[in-house]
Amino acid sequence: MPDFGILGQPYAVPLHSSIGVNRRREWVILSALMTRPNAFISTNALIDAMWDTDPPRTAREQVMNCLGSIRRAIAASGADDMRLDRVRDGYVFGIDAERIDHVVFSQLYAEAESAKALGRAESSLGLYERALALWRGGVYDGLVVPSLASHAAALEEQRASAAEEYFALSIATGRGSGVIPRLLRHVGEHPLREHGVALLMTALHGEGRTEDAHAVYVRLAHRLGEGLAVGPGREVRQTLDVILNGAVPAPR
Incomplete structure (x- = not known):
């Protein structure tokens, strides 16, 4: 150390x-x-x-x-x-x-x-x-x-x-459930980092928490719309599309 x-x-x-x-x-x-x-x-x-x-x-x-x-x-x-x-x-x-x-x-x-x-x-x-x-x-x-x-x-x-x-590597190697608490803290500290949001959505959906994943998207969309008058970017939108189609998105 x-x-x-x-x-x-x-x-x-x-x-x-x-x-x-x-x-x-x-x-x-x-x-x-x-x-x-x-x-x-x-x-x-x-x-x-x-x-x-x-x-x-x-x-x-x-x-x-x-x-x-x-x-x-x-x-x-x-x-x-x-x-x-x-x-x-x-x-x-x-x-x-x-x-x-x-x-x-x-x-x-x-x-x-x-x-x-x-x-x-x-x-x-x-x-x-x-x-x-x-x-x-x-x-x-x-x-x-x-x-x-x-x-x-x-x-x-x-x-x-x-x-x-x-x-992302944890999710890709089947350890998504183990990083959800840390991902929640990360997104809480960096709510506008869209890659982190997409990863959290992926991890939640992979654990069967699809409603929670969708709620994460809604919160991001609200923040962006209220603060910057823009919508979520391509990665987050694609992650939502895959979730709504019932598949498990692959982390980038």
Whole structure:
């Protein structure tokens, strides 16, 4: 299990006893460093992470103080495979990147995609499940870091895609009933992701819950019509057609 992470409330096991849990500024800076391990991050980027568009006059000094606290925490941990180096007007957080959860997640996701492309469904399922198990909440949970919002959004999108691939493979290999509770949560969190909705409809229908599957379609149609003045897309409509014809749709 990675001992550094941002897929949920940020954590850093070797540094936790030194930094504690309530020092928000240190955690914002450390989260920015964990987001880009072994890469240069300018001091200005760290200032943006902490204050976004309205830094105080003492911003640079405060960031330097936080970096000093993190450097002392690294020293106190006794780790010789981790460092925080000053490079020009910025810093590099040197660490084995596979100790950080979002790096491991992206690697497992890529491996799962490759296994799926090769037709290795069981291997792909296991890799998706391991990747999804790394998530403990939303990215940077508990911190508001606008300058890192695009990175957080990309990870959240990758998480949603991984979940839907996992659900689709589970249904295709006869495990649809086992993922219905997770699919219900997924669709509740992403009610307008039509691929997830189609998968939930398929899984419910496959378990003989055709009325529930149709109700899922109706809810989506209502949301789209009320909010965007559009109807469900092609995949969801085709899934409904197959269900109404009494067949079990094959997940895409």
